[in-house]
Amino acid sequence: xxxxxxxxxxxxxxxxxxxxxxxxxxxAGPLLAAALLGGCSLFHMQETARGNMVDHADLQExxxxxxxxxxxxxxxxxxxxxxxxxxxxxxxxxxxxxxxVAQTTAVRKQKVVILxxxxxxxxxxxxxxxxxxxxxxxxxxxxxxxxxxxSSFLQEILGNIGGFNPFGGMQQNNTGIxxxxx
Numbered sequence: 459x460x461x462x463x464x465x466x467x468x469x470x471x472x473x474x475x476x477x478x479x480x481x482x483x484x485x486a487g488p489l490l491a492a493a494l495l496g497g498c499s500l501f502h503m504q505e506t507a508r509g510n511m512v513d514h515a516d517l518q519e520x521x522x523x524x525x526x527x528x529x530x531x532x533x534x535x536x537x538x539x540x541x542x543x544x545x546x547x548x549x550x551x552x553x554x555x556x557x558x559v560a561q562t563t564a565v566r567k568q569k570v571v572i573l574x575x576x577x578x579x580x581x582x583x584x585x586x587x588x589x590x591x592x593x594x595x596x597x598x599x600x601x602x603x604x605x606x607x608x609s610s611f612l613q614e615i616l617g618n619i620g621g622f623n624p625f626g627g628m629q630q631n632n633t634g635i636x637x638x639x640x
Contacts, residue, residue, distance in 0.1 A: 506554070517586065519533055520584060522584060523582070527579045530573055570591075
């Protein structure tokens with residue numbers, strides 16, 4: 459309910475706090491900046507290992523001509539993949555990734571180890587590849603043409619002739635579904 463002012467009874471004056479407002483406004487800016495900048499350190503994003511990051515010390519224990527598949531499995535674990543057309547080539551793929559704010563995941567470290575065995579299961583070759591050995595891929599913005607994908611205006615109009623059933627499915631044919639037509 460609102461009280462109206464009367465000349466005989468004036469409304470009491472409101473208390474102004476100019477000192478409190480200026481103190482608050484002086485503190486608001488630095489507090490807001492500290493909160494925003496402090497948030498960056500609170501949400502530090504940890505690196506994550508993906509795949510099988512093979513340790514260099516473990517690789518030095520594998521000796522070509524002496525080590526076997528069983529030795530490789532016990533030291534390095536199961537391979538990430540085997541070559542498509544050669545079961546004697548094992549591939550270990552690993553990455554260290556870190557999420558970035560409002561972006562995709564950043565690859566910090568990448569390593570690929572390829573072990574080649576002979577038909578008896580003895581290690582014959584060992585290669586280490588890292589991010590520097592990779593090759594950039596570019597996407598091709600093209601589509602594969604398919605027959606019948608393009609039709610003219612006239613084909614669009616005439617293509618629906620015969621596809622309309624005025625009886626709405628009341629008629630059935632002799633396709634084996636439902637009772638035969640008389």
